[in-house]
Amino acid sequence: MKEIFEVFGLSENEIKVYRALLRLRKGTKTPIVKESGILSSKVYEVLDRLIQKGLVASFVENKVKNYVPVHPSNIKSLFDERINQIKEQKKEFEKNIKEMFSEKDYFLTDVQLFRGWSGLKSAFNIIVDDLKYKDTYHILGANPGEDLEKAVEFFSRTDKLLFKKNIRMKAIHDTKQRKDAEWYLKIYGNKNWNIKYYETVGPFEIAITNKYALLLILEKNPVGILIKNKRVRDSFLHYFNVVWKIAKK
Incomplete structure (x- = not known):
């Protein structure tokens, strides 16, 4: 699964945290750090990036911030986005190749x-x-x-x-x-x-x-x-x- 996440640009720490949350189902900072193995000083930064990418959601329970993974089926939208990016890159590549090499x-x-x-x-x-x-x-x-x-x-x-x-x-x-x-x-x-x-x-x-x-x-x-x-x-x-x-x- 690591290779799948890498396709659309997740860092190694982002993959570790997201997979940890998939196992935990719900977690605060401490269990996420323990399960993912990343530095505690980095975990909030990584979680914020995952929230921005639509892979993690947060809520407050008993005045403590909790994090949950967004359902993996939502990753399909990331695949679609990545596919569109690749299509655009392919068009740009073909355009440049034609300019660089005439028939x-x-x-x-x-x-x-x-x-x-x-x-x-x-x-x-x-x-x-x-x-x-x-x-x-x-x-x-x-x-x-x-x-x-x-x-x-x-x-x-x-x-x-x-x-x-x-x-x-x-x-x-x-x-x-x-x-x-x-x-x-x-x-x-x-x-x-x-x-x-x-x-x-x-x-x-x-x-x-x-x-x-x-x-x-x-x-x-x-x-x-x-x-x-x-x-x-x-x-x-x-x-x-x-x-x-x-x-x-």
Whole structure:
């Protein structure tokens, strides 16, 4: 629960006091200090901040000030407020990014190198973003590489992003990996996938989108080479179409 409170900016002491009050249900200064473990000199300051944030209420009973936690369901309003703040921050971020990088210089170079699965995640985020609703995504030499478990985990996540955009996929899988491919397709595939098989060499794969060609070397520590160049992309797509004609279902 601590992480939830931190989302909308509660300090560590505010979290301690609020959680202490949730356990006490009602309390004066002394039991709150004892239950929360914060310094007695700080407790009133913290309680005042929690009151301002709508998480705590106070009342006087027998001339002594008592504090009670506002019902946790009221935290929903804080979530809504935080979500609105994030939306505004996102708009501001997108505006600034567009001003900083024009479309023509989005890449300072036409080629980028990505290493490791985290690096490939960044590369795939770029090419998935390049694909619009119902576009076609081409894969030449599709294979799990040298780490089947990690590849399944990674590509199942990426494929979910493609499903959301209703992307059509045409993939040429390595014939030697047919059993693995059929198993994967049975669990994660969908009707928009059109698959053929052709013998390829090594853990090498090429993904082709509208503007990019992504060369993947799927070793234990994979490498991705992302190329933004129309002639290179078109050359790979032409090669894909040639192989597609002779590949087998």
